Amino acid sequence: MKYLQVDFEKCDGGRHCNRECEVACSKTLYKTGDVAYSAIRLLPVKGQDGALAINVCNQCGECVEVCPTEALRQNKLGVVLLDKKVCVACYMCVGFCPTLSFRQVTGLHEPVKCIVCGACVKACPRGALQVAEKPQPEPLIAAR
Amino acid sequence: MAEDYTKRTEYTGEAAQMKAAHVLLREVPFTPSLPELGYNNRTLHIDLTTLTVTEKPVTQQMKDIFIGGRGFGLWYLWQAIKPTTKWNDPENDIIxxxxxxxxxxxxxxxxxSLVVTLSPQTSIPIDSNVGGYFGxxxxxxxxxxxxxxxxxxxDVIVVIDGQKGVVRIETAPLEPSDSHVAAEIFTAEYAETEADRRNVSIVSAGRAAENSLIGCLNFSWYDLRRKATRLKQAGRGGIGTVLRDKKVKALVCRGPQVRGDMNHPADMARITKVATKLHKEIHDFDDQQCHMRRQGTAHLVEIMDAYDLLPxxxxxxxxxxxxxxIASWIWDARFTQGIPDGCWYGCSMACSKGADGHIVKTGPxxxxxxxxxxxEYETAGGCAANCGIFEPDWLLESNFYxxxxxxxxxxxxxxTAFIMECYQRGILNKERTGGLEMTWGNAEAQMELLHQMARGEGFGKIAGLGVLRxxxxFTERGWGDPQLLQDIGMEIKGLEYSQYMSKESLAQQGGYALTNKGPQHDEAWLIFMDMVNKQIPTFEAKxxxxxxxxxFRTWFxxxxxxxxxxxxxxxxxxxxTSEPAKVPDHVYNYCELFSGITGREIQKQDIITMSEKVYNFQRVFNIRMGKGLRLHDTPPYRSVGPVTREEYESRAERYDTQMREEIGVNPDGLSVDEKxxxxxxxxxxxxxxxxDAVYTRRGWTTDGVPPVSKLQELGIDFPELVEVVKQHGG
Structure with a gap:
């Protein structure tokens, strides 16, 4: 399955870049430079004053199980996609994301997450991001 | 757990023919609308006698005083009925x-959804709080x-189609009234596609509601994962009986595709902030706290047993x-896990658990x-423990039926527990029950009683009248000592107790008996505060x-x-926190939620003020209907203390200690009867x-009447209320 892999050796938390990943993402997803709309974020690290670290969805799929409207599904590549037409903006996916990578953005009906489009990969000046593959986990919802 | 949780008996095979048999009696168009700041500012009124469909304005005064939900229900019911109205009079209103x-x-x-009507059981207003998508x-x-x-x-159905903007009253002669069938068929009939089923909700009752006074309403929603119509109940007080008395087989609502901003709230960000915070709390702590997501309220069964509180x-x-x-781990395994079991979108607590694959053992x-x-816990407490039936399959059977x-x-x-105790004590016997052996633990007899109730036959017909009747x-027929019947018949105001033991918690005795609608725990559940944690030791604190x-709970x-x-x-x-029992952070959430949706800024004290208007209104309503005074707040002794020798002896140490330390009497040498x-x-x-202490705190007279000055303080001193309380020294 595809996911966005972060090389934390190469990413220095925005100290020597202009947070190109966030800008590229928000422009790609919502045609805005406002990085609040970005699915990939540089967020403060708890207990480390001033330090930032990349936070982005790893496509684990736990949100799919939580979604009451089946708006969230994993596609053939394993990427969790949101169907805006049936999303009711309950934000349970936001509260239940184990990595806090599903975001609710003020002014947006649907929550925001990474769709592994690769825009940030191209934008990162340090080559810290890549679209990678990992084995597909067992489906969380199955007839049982 | 079922091998395949989507596998179940299907009932929609003849839905098309059934729908074709409907005759349209009335069709009235309306302009669909979405709320502004949480309100549409109109009510739909249907008169089934005259087949009229009208819209009524929701006034600013209604919003200021009655807020909505149960408040609106009580207000409309007050207008609809007279002090002499009986539950089966045409003017009785279901709101x-x-x-x-x-x-x-x-x-x-x-x-x-909050449902209010004049109860067949209590002859006063009943209110019931129910999930499902209808409201x-x-x-x-x-x-x-x-x-x-x-x-x-x-038999008719009322269809509110919010996609087409039309209200229809149609005959529906062929569909069964039993809810698991009716909800599935009507959903299939009125959803235009499979995807549209989520936009359809059904309110229905069933054949026992037609033949008893204790009928409930089922509110449905379509479960996308199970591909099934699910049901939640407006259970208490016989509202289903009123629905069927009005010859309504079902209410059908087909609403629009739901979005997250349809209330048009004043400030969406305030709502999402507290909501996502609570989702995360549930995600992080439910597994350590109540296990609601896996077990629903059934997690309480063994806890109540451990604290000597399971009836x-x-x-x-x-x-x-x-x-x-019948403990939680049994249900953890029986419930299909990993499904978002909320009875409305956004409920991450997801306690609407479903046991799939039950193969029905009895009946039709x-x-x-x-x-x-x-x-749920209440069903396990009532249908199982209280009747001595500790078999999960039989509990599923009684729950289903x-x-x-x-x-x-x-x-x-x-x-049923009352009947079984009467049977134990010889007040009832096989002859008097028409052959039913109502012994403790006899699940098959319990089920036959229920089937008789549904058919309106035999002893089941008498049972369906409820404990009060x-x-x-029994007294009229000379069966048993009237005082004993009074002591062990667990009802107040005509409503049966819900499933907690209040015997050792004085505060909970009040929590049951000093309620508006009758002994249901949704007003106050104080047992742990009182009996276990001893946080409210004095009369004043209680x-x-x-x-x-x-x-506070009225506000919900x-x-x-x-x-x-x-x-x-x-x-x-x-x-x-300073007041853990109040959960201060969640009270803050509710203030944010209300302010964020309605644009009316409130603080925590306002929650109490808003509720107090409606609560006192309901009390006066009870008085108006002849059942709202001190006399009517009297519990059966079984809920206060030990009625029988066996009961005393089962907790002899506790009672003897109380006698010595609190009453000041030495129990040594006294007979059990004396003690x-x-x-x-x-x-x-x-x-x-x-x-006395509660009435004083509530600002009522010693007879439990809100005085005129209280009504004035609350802004509900309408002439008709003042007239009622004045007649009773208020």
Whole structure:
């Protein structure tokens, strides 16, 4: 399955870049430079004053199980996609994301997450991001 | 757990032919609308006698004083009926209203409908809080409330189509009235596509609601994962009986595709902030706290048993060695896990558990494969423990049939337990029950009683009248000692007790008996505060709790909210707050939610003030209907102390200690009967002192009447209310 892999050796938390990943993402997803709309974020690290670290969805799929409207599904590549037409903006996916990578953005009906489009990969000046593959986990919802 | 949770008996095969048999009696168009700041500002009124469909304005005064939900229901019912109205008079009104916060898809527990009617059981207003999609879908079609008055001549359905903007009254001669069938068929008939089924909700009852006084309503929603119509119940007080008396087979609402901003809130960001915070709390702590997501309220079964609070054998005892057979871990395995079991969008507490693959053992659906909605704690307490039936398959069986027949599981559990105790004591016997051996633990007899109730036959017909009327009938027939019947018949105001033992908690005795609608725990559940944690030791402290909590909890019913996400999940630091029992952080959430949706800024005290208007209005309403005075707040002694020798002896150490330390009498050398009498005098006197303290705190007279000055203080001194209280010294 595809996911966005972060090389934390190469990413220095925005100290020597202009947070190109966030800008590229928000422009790609919502045609805005406002990085609040970005699915990939540089967020403060708890207990480390001033330090930032990349936070982005790893496509684990736990949100799919939580979604009451089946708006969230994993596609053939394993990427969790949101169907805006049936999303009711309950934000349970936001509260239940184990990595806090599903975001609710003020002014947006649907929550925001990474769709592994690769825009940030191209934008990162340090080559810290890549679209990678990992084995597909067992489906969380199955007839049982 | 079922091998395949989508496998069940299907009932939609002849839906097209059934629908084709409908005759349109009335069709009235309306302009669909969405709420502004939580309100549509109009109500849909239907008179089934005249087949008229009208819109009524929701006034600013209604919003200011009655807020919505139960408040609107009580207000409309007051207008609809007279003091002499009986439950089956055409003017009796069923009102369904979700409240201004209802239907928001963010905050857990926000999809509740509040139903109010004049109860067949209590002859006073009943209010019931129920999940399912009907209320929110009706609201997003354009109405803050629905009123159903009058009586149809034949079985009808009322269809509110918020996509097309039309209300229809149609005959529906062929569909069964039993809810698990009716909800599935009507959903299939009125959804235009499979994807549209989520936009359809059905309100129905069942054949036992037609033949008893204890009928409930089922509110449906379509479960996308299971591909099934699921049911939640407006259980208490016989509302389903009223629905069927009006010859309504079902109410159908087809609403628009739901979005997250349909209430058009004043400030969406305030809502999403507290909602996502609560989602995360539930995600982080539910597995350590209440396990609601896996077990629903069934997680309480063994906890109540451990604290001697699980009603066993008609509330005689508080625990049983076989409780483990119906404990939470059993349900954890029976419930299909990993499904978002919310009864409305956004409820991450997800307590609407479903036991899939139950193969029905008895009755007309024998052999069918069904999904049972539950069992919830109350059903386990009532239908199982209280009747001494500790078999999970039989609990699923009684749960299934109560729901589909349209019978309240709480009421059925308590009244069956009463019958079984009467049988134990020889008040009833096989001859008097028409052959039913109502011994403790006899599940098959319990089920036959239920099937008789559904058919309106035999002893089941008498049982379906409820405990209050059974006591009268048994007394008239000379069966048993009237005083004993009074002591062990667990009802107040005509409503059966819900499933907690209040015997050792004075505050909870008040929590049950000093309620508006009758002994249901949704007003106040104070047992742990009182008996376990000893946080409210004095009469004044108990009275304060019996002032605050009923008012706080009333607010959920005004707004279309569920109580459970208030305190069945707590923030990590809740125990360190000044008032953990109130869950201060969640009270803050509710203020944010109300302010954020309605634009009316409120603080925590305002919650109490808003509720106090409606609570006192309901009390005056009870007085108007002849059942709202001190006399009517009297509990049966079984809920206050030990009635029988066995009960005394089962807790002899506790009672002897109380006698020595609190009563000041040395129990040594006294007979059990003497000790029961001494305990009874003490406890009944203590209860009356509690009543004095509570009435004082509530600002009522010693007879329990809100005086005119109280009505003025609350801004509800309408002439008709003033007239009622003046007649009773208020």
């Amino acid at each position: 369904i209203s979700p409240g201004p916060l209802g239907g928001n898809t963010q905050y857990p527990g926000s999809g509740k 929110p879908l009706m609201k997003f079609s354009g109405f803050d409330a629905l009123e159903i008055q009058g009586k149809a001549e034949q 066993v054998h008609n509330f005689q005892y508080g625990n049983h060695p076989d409780t483990k057979k 659906y024998k052999g069918h494969v069904v999904t049972v909605d539950g069992p 109560c729901d589909t027949y349209g019978i309240c599981t709480i009421t059925f559990g308590t009244l 059974m006591k009268r009938i 009275a304060e709790a019996l002032y605050y909590f009923p008012l 019913g005004l707004n279309g909210l569920c109580k459970l996400p208030w305190n069945d999940i707590e923030p990590e630091d809740n125990a360190q 029961i009498a001494i305990t009874r005098r003490y406890r009944e006197d203590r209860y009356q002192k509690l009543v």
